[in-house]
Structure formats: structure tokens, C-alpha cells
Amino acid sequence: MGEPRTREHTHLCDRCGERMEEIQCKIVCPRCGYTRDCSDP
Numbered sequence: 001m002g003e004p005r006t007r008e009h010t011h012l013c014d015r016c017g018e019r020m021e022e023i024q025c026k027i028v029c030p031r032c033g034y035t036r037d038c039s040d041p
Ligand SMILES: [Zn+2]
Pocket: 013, 014, 015, 016, 017, 018, 029, 030, 031, 032, 033, 034
């Protein structure tokens, strides 16, 4: 709904498939706590 072009900032958790939050240079899953570096290809 009403979200502009932010698809590039959408990361899905490899573990549970939840949408992950990008915080500074880390991507954190709010559901299972899985974290990832945003520079990960
Ligand atoms: Zn997760």
C-alpha cells in the first residue's frame, strides 16, 4: 500500500521469510533475530 520505490530495501529473511529491517549497515529479522550484513551480495 502506498509504498514508493523501496523494493531495493526489502530483504527477506533466509530463515523464516519475514521482511527484515535495515539498521545502519545491518539487516535484522525482527521475528527470529537473524542478522546479515547489508554489503552481503
Ligand atoms: Zn527470520
